[in-house]
Amino acid sequence: MALKAGKKILIDFEGAISYATMERLLNKLRASSDFQDMGKPARKRLYGTVVESIDNIFKYGVGIRGKELANKRAPILNVSKTKGRFIVTAGNMVRNEDIEDLKFKLDRVNQLDDEALKSLYEDIINKESTDEDRGAGLGLITMAMRSEEEIGYSFTEVDNHHSYFKMQIIING
Amino acid sequence: MEKLIIEATMNSPRVELDHEKKLFEFSGESRPENVRNFYLPVLDWLEEFSAEVSKSKSNTPLVFNFNFEYFNSTSAKYILDIFKSLYGIHENGTEVLIRWHYEEDDEDMYEVGMEMSRMSRLPFEYVKVEV
Numbered sequence: 652m653a654l655k656a657g658k659k660i661l662i663d664f665e666g667a668i669s670y671a672t673m674e675r676l677l678n679k680l681r682a683s684s685d686f687q688d689m690g691k692p693a694r695k696r697l698y699g700t701v702v703e704s705i706d707n708i709f710k711y712g713v714g715i716r717g718k719e720l721a722n723k724r725a726p727i728l729n730v731s732k733t734k735g736r737f738i739v740t741a742g743n744m745v746r747n748e749d750i751e752d753l754k755f756k757l758d759r760v761n762q763l764d765d766e767a768l769k770s771l772y773e774d775i776i777n778k779e780s781t782d783e784d785r786g787a788g789l790g791l792i793t794m795a796m797r798s799e800e801e802i803g804y805s806f807t808e809v810d811n812h813h814s815y816f817k818m819q820i821i822i823n824g
Numbered sequence: 825m826e827k828l829i830i831e832a833t834m835n836s837p838r839v840e841l842d843h844e845k846k847l848f849e850f851s852g853e854s855r856p857e858n859v860r861n862f863y864l865p866v867l868d869w870l871e872e873f874s875a876e877v878s879k880s881k882s883n884t885p886l887v888f889n890f891n892f893e894y895f896n897s898t899s900a901k902y903i904l905d906i907f908k909s910l911y912g913i914h915e916n917g918t919e920v921l922i923r924w925h926y927e928e929d930d931e932d933m934y935e936v937g938m939e940m941s942r943m944s945r946l947p948f949e950y951v952k953v954e955v
Contacts, residue, residue, distance in 0.1 A: 670857045674834065674835070690929070691927065691929050691930060691955065692929055692930055692931060692932060695894060695930060695932065695933075696932065698894065699894060699896070702855055702894075702896050703896060703897060706855075706896060706897075706898065769939065772939070773939070773943060776900060776901055776904055776943070777904075777943065789897040789898070789900065789901065790896070790897040790898070792897075793897045793900075797932070
């Protein structure tokens with residue numbers, strides 16, 4: 652991968668993500684000097700964003716081992732630093748039928764200001780069942796609250812049933 | 825009833841719920857692999873404790889210490905459930921005081937505490953931890 656001037660890569664991972672992989676990636680993040688040099692509040696925001704991004708892959712990601720997927724693409728997790736800003740990019744295959752739901756949740760948090768995000772957070776944390784379901788987007792709301800900018804996202808169709816979903820969150824260092 | 829002690833791991837907090845010593849504390853990081861499996865025993869314990877407390881009303885407030893370094897959004901739901909359960913005890917006449925610890929520069933953790941307090945209607949005392 653070509654390095655742009657001033658861009659530093661903290662994590663550049665592509666492959667299946669299990670819970671153990673998540674631990675390894677978080678260890679790698681903690682060990683990086685760019686992470687350690689951050690102020691504590693920003694560091695926690697970045698750490699939380701990486702955790703929630705991976706949780707989101709667990710919730711929506713389609714297993715890539717399935718033989719039925721001809722054009723399968725592995726999940727990615729990338730953390731880089733440019734001009735004092737940290738960029739977290741997460742990508743994974745999703746089912747096309749889940750796109751609408753994800754888009755709705757992403758557009759919703761992107762349109763809300765801090766106060767409105769707080770009240771949405773309250774609605775959802777109180778309403779959401781404590782069953783281990785996909786969640787009503789509490790992770791996305793938390794990420795939106797911690798980021799100064801909109802959550803960027805894209806869906807690229809892979810086949811009739813699957814698309815590759817990419818999400819980008821920016822944390823000020 | 826038995827006390828409940830769970831030791832911390834890299835991704836789950838230390839839990840100490842000791843009704844005999846009146847020590848109640850959560851500390852560390854919370855993003856266990858299965859959040860539900862982790863918190864259900866805690867919520868069950870609190871339910872049993874709540875029944876116990878209602879039998880023997882005491883004038884001394886019960887102090888619960890929360891000293892989280894980090895918790896993910898899935899844990900947040902269960903942590904709110906803990907507060908809702910404690911509110912039940914509080915409402916039944918045994919005062920419950922939450923001590924919410926946050927590192928001095930961790931505004932996010934402080935704010936989450938305020939939200940949790942408002943949502944659960946429990947009084948929180950904020951303890952700034954110097955780093």
